[in-house]
Amino acid sequence: MDVLTDLLQRSRARGAAFSHSTARGEWGVRFPAGAKLAIHGILGGEAFVWTDDPSRARRVLPGDIILVRGPSQQFMAHAPGAEVIPFVGHPSSGPPGGARRMVFGTGAGEPTTFFCGAYTFEGDLCSGLLAGLPDLTVARSRAGAGLRAALDLFADELLREAPGQQALLDSLLDVILVQALRAQLAADVAAAPAWFRAMDDPAVGAALRAVHASPARAWTVADLADEASVSRATFARRFTTLLGVAPLTYVSDWRMALAREQLRDGDPGLAAVARSLGYASEFSFAAAFKRHHGIPPGRWRTAAISK
Template sequence: MDLLTDHLVRARAAGAVFARTVAEPPWGLRLGGSIQLSVHTVVRGRGYLWLDAPGSTVELIPGTVTLVRGGPDHYIGHEPGAQCLEPEEFRARHARIGPGDNPQATVFLCGAYQFSGDVGAGLLDALPQVMTLSAADDDPLRDVITLLSRELVRNELAQQIVLDRLLDLLLVLAIRADFRRSPTAPRWYRASADPRLGAALQAIHENAAHPWTVPELAAISGLSRAAFARAFRDALGQAPVQYLTDWRMTLARDHLRADDLSLAQIADTIGYGSPFAFAAAFRRHHGEPPGTWRQRERTTAHTRLLTTHPGS
């Protein structure tokens, strides 16, 4: 499994298509910053997307995909600065399936993604606040946009599964395209393409529980220990052992936050010989025991749930 696939799988991204919308001007939609990643694509017509920050307006036209990372609210409308409705009111007024009678109407798709854990957070942090990609005629992105639009006008069994998979594909293609072209792509992504380091990085990610040593990783890479350590530090900004520890701690945090595994089970999963060794390493890394960290994180998550969904 390559590193990008590994990150996407571990992030356990859950997607949902809001709707295929036919909106006749004037129209506008506000989307809250709590949505971790929004995906927008116009099928017909045009629209505009903007943040509160000046100079942030992006034109939405057919054949483009725009991703917006969570944080600030963002808005889409028939013109920059259009009055924007909350999603519920907007759907009641505009969301409907059909070709649209008004040639001035904009037909667009909105999707949302929620990522889980620190692996997901790391992926999101690597993306720009707003990213727009143009799909050429022979680009797989254009094919996926077409399939999404067609599926949404059907009334077929298992439609939600199809939509989720297509949105998954759209997201992966967009992230892959951005990382491939961006000088600020994650270091692990760039290093994974380095023939000197790719195999060793993949080994670490596929089996974090293995007691990896620098000589062992160097042998996988076909380099001397010194040459491997130097190339690794140059590419990733840290020594191989520190990278391995950081990755294990990332996995540990995700287990503590999301699973009911015991400390002994987590220790075994990520490569520590005992729960005591794991607890000591976690305390060195985070300044508190894993049990304390887990309780605090779950209390915070519960409080956040009650705040955003009072009836839960």
């Protein structure tokens, strides 16, 4: 299993919120900061988007997808630096589910239509997914037919009111996110997260796929080197160079990330969490968790759930 697949499967849209907007003439909106990841898709017309400096605004056209990594405030308007109003219909400002419809602006001419979707990730697994992305990313429609096709399907479904709409919109938003991430990461590999660059290395990529496929296995450097088909010394050196951490540190960090997600869910007992991650007992898991976080898993769970 590749790292991107694993992160996406654990960070999928469920009950995501959406809005569909039509703007005419002179217009501008300020989206609230809040969602860990906001996705905007331009369906018709054109607009300019920016986060903090309108002089760095990006022009966006039909088929383009904008990813905004939270908690950045974001702006969209008919021109860079235009006067803006709060976009009260933004998905992050209301309960999940359904699609709000917004109309604003003054004047005539060709309207700009766009959708907004808000991912409300819980936990921190998505931090690996978003790490390395700039505050604002624009994936162009020319990046691939798949991105445009997914956007067209999403736009069509967004304006329907039919059984199963929420489930379909959630799935299509995931497709759009994958297509947009692929386009962005491939377009600027140098700025991509370390794990993405490492996946291109035959040896390290093979080891990463093995770890993410079987995180509960009692991995050793020798085991990972076998997966990579290189010597232990070569593997350890290459892995550390590409990812900035030693191989077994990466394995431990990933297990702890999975443990935090399970603990935050509140359902499984500590023994079940320990078994799922390959620890011999609840006590060995608790000791490893305390070494990593400084507090026992039970206390960590109580604090996380109470937030």
